[in-house]
Amino acid sequence: MxxxxxxxxxxxxxxxxxxxxxxxxxxxxxxSLKSNDEMYRSALSLPKEWMFENYVLANSIGNAFQSICNSLFVALSTTIIEIIVGMLAAYVISRKRRILLARTSYMLFVIGVMVPVHSTLVPISSMASDLGLKNNFLYLILVYVCFNLAQGIFLFTGYLDSISKEVDEAAIIDGCGDLSLLCRILVPICKPIIATEAIFSFIYAYGELVFSLTLMSEPEKYTVPRAMLSFYGELAIQLGPQYAFIIMTAVPVVIVYILFHKQIQSGVMAGAVKG
Amino acid sequence: MKKKDYVITVLFLFPALFLLAVFVIYPIISNVILSLQEWNGIFGAPKTFVGLDNYKAVFSNESFWTSMVNAGIFLVVGFLIQMPIAYGLALLVTSRIKGKNFFRTVYYLPVILGTTIVAIMWKNLLNPNYGAVMVLLRAIGLEDIAFDWLNTPGLNVWVVALVNCWKSAAYNMLIFCAGLVTIPEDLNEAALIDGCTTWQRIRYITIPLSKNSFKVYSILCITGCIKTFDIIWAMTGGGPNASSSTPAILLYLNAYSFKLMGRSAAIAIILLILGVVLSVGCNKLLKQEEY
CATH class of the missing domain: 1.20.5 (Single alpha-helices involved in coiled-coils or other helix-helix interfaces)
Structure with missing residues (x-):
């Protein structure tokens, strides 16, 4: 009872x-399927008149589809580059710890985590103007890679440390060099942690605001958050298209989430234990 | 053999260190120098050395202190509202109720959506004319409080902080979950045999054993609140009249709206020092407690 x-x-x-x-x-x-008028009169009921135009408007004025494609491209590239760069660094940090450079680099990344991104914002954007790299996707992607790298290196190094060195020794006896040991043996073992980190950087890059605000100024190159803000600026009074925009841009991340929610949750929990 | 190891180390670390040098170390050095200069941000315009004037200007500027207070509001909401909610949810989804995985999955949705999407969605929900919240308030006869919350200084930061809480409660829930799943089941069973009530078990067993998670949460919350940018930028833009800005927003406004690059750099350095001091300080302080 x-x-x-x-x-x-x-x-x-x-x-x-x-x-x-x-x-x-x-x-x-x-x-997202209602007119303002209907939202005012009956907030919680289903729309009487289905306003699919809202989606059309969000796409034509707000460039929703284009911005989603941009964000997906940026997020995917960030993820792939970050994993390659992070795994290479983590391999050395985990397996060549005798070497001073490996240990110092690890310390550098630990300190790097504490740096608020905003402290680097203005110089990064001035550098882009000086080099003519404003509105350049690759530059934006590299910035994203950099600010995800520390977390990646932590997770990867921790995971690599937990893999027995005997695996390495066996591979080296079989004639594996460092690169083939990493690619053929260790990366497959590390798959779970790579998946976790991949999802994190994907979601981060898909929705990052500050750098896309300062580095991207051509509307056709806007990523989702940037496009959403400028769409809000242009059509603030029409809530229907605003919601339509939100729903459209949320679809990709929600799909990623539905597919990978187990990895995401275990990843957050694994990160929390280490602090 | 040894030499090869060195070569591999350098080669493998190069991309990571290169990015770190270009996007973290160089910008910080450049900001330190810039913070001692006056510059209007125009390419080729002269930069004049002004010593510590930028820092003096920042510290004597009222909006800087407003922004610190606002960061403080995020801290207060983080500890007094978000922490209890997150911890309660963590207890809930680690308890034995049916469907806890389903609840956990749905609770986490707002975290996935990302800050800007959540911010704009709530901005629409809080729209003074057509927003659902306001329509509802009017429907139940509370017309007096159905006004433009986000445009009211003094109130807007609290509202944004609450939205932030709605968004990240589930993330913090998982942080607490990570601690809760490590608590051995025997302890609870023993307490049950000794006749402890549920509340007593939570109070005397679960909470003390979650100390580590509380530490992790505190560190994240304290270092996070001075860096708040996205959610405020998307919801209020720091306005009206910089009343809802945080240090990060002031930095942005000074650089790109007021073209006071030196002053912006000074804020960047203050943020950096605060960030490092707070992370190191929290880690030290909270680790000592263990003994």
Missing amino acids: KKNRKQIVLYIIAVLWFITTFLPLVYAVIS
């Missing part, structure tokens, strides 16, 4: 927070 009551209380709390997180999202989906 008492146990039952406890369960009920827990369920009530669980459902309450469920409503708090889910209702605004559902509301956004419904409202």
Whole structure:
């Protein structure tokens, strides 16, 4: 009896927070198909008149589709480059610890984590203007790689350290050099942690705001957050298209989340233990 | 053999160190120099050495202190509202209720959406004329409080901080979960046999054993709140009249709206020092407690 009551209380709390997180999202989906007028009169009912024009408007004025493609391209490239650069560094840090350079680099990355990105913002953008690299995707991608690298190197190094050195020795006896040892043997073993880090950098790069704000000024090169802000500036009074824009741009990340939610959650928890 | 190891080390580390040097170390050095100069940001315009004037200007500027207070508001909301919610949710999704995986998955959705999407969504929900929140408030007869919250100095930062809490509660929930799953089940069973109530078990077993997670949370919360940028920028733009700005927003405004590059660089350096001091300080302080 008492146990039952406890369960009920827990369920009530669980459902309450469920409503708090889910209702605004559902509301956004419904409202993306309404006119302002209808939102005013009946906030929570289904639209009487389905305004699919909202999506068309979000795409034609806000460049929604283009910005999603840009964001996807930037996010994918960031992820791939970051994993390659991070794995190379982590391999050396984990396996060549006798060498001073490897240890100092690790310290440098540890210190690097504490640097707020905003402290580097203005020089990075001035550098881009000086070199003519404003509106250059590669430059933006490299900046994203850099600010994800520290986390990647932590996770990779931790994982590599947990793999027994006997694996290396066996491979070296079989004639593996460093590169083939890393690519053929260690990378396959590290797959889980690579997947976790890949998702993190993907989501980060897809939605990053500050650098895209300062480095990208041509509307056709806007990534999602940037495009969303400028669309809001242009059409703030029309909520329907605003919601439509939000829903469209949320679709890719939500798909990634549905596919990989287990890895994401275990990744956050693994990161939390290390602090 | 040894020589080969060195070559490999240098080669493998080169890309990572190169990026670090170009995008972290060089910008910091350049900001330190710039913070001692006056410059209007125009290419080729003269930069004049002004010593510590930029720092003096920042510290005597009222909006800098407003921005620090705002960062403080994020801290207060982080500890008094977000932490209890996140911890409660963590207890909930690690308890034995059915469907906890489902709840956990849904709770995490706002984190995935990203700050800008969440910020713009809430900005629409809080729209004074058509926003759902305001429509609802009017529907239940609370017309007096249905006004433009985000445009009201003094209130807007709290609202944004609460939205931030809505967005990242689940992320912090997982941080606490990581600690909770390591608590051995025997302890709870023993307490149950001794006749502890649920509340007593939480109070005397679970919370003390979650100390580590609380530390991790504190470090993230304290270092995070001075860096807040995205959510405020998207929701209020730091306005009206810089009333809702954080140090990071002031840095941005000084550089790109007011063209006071030197002053912006000074804020950047202050942020950097704060960031490093707070991370190191929190780590030291909280680690000592263990003994």
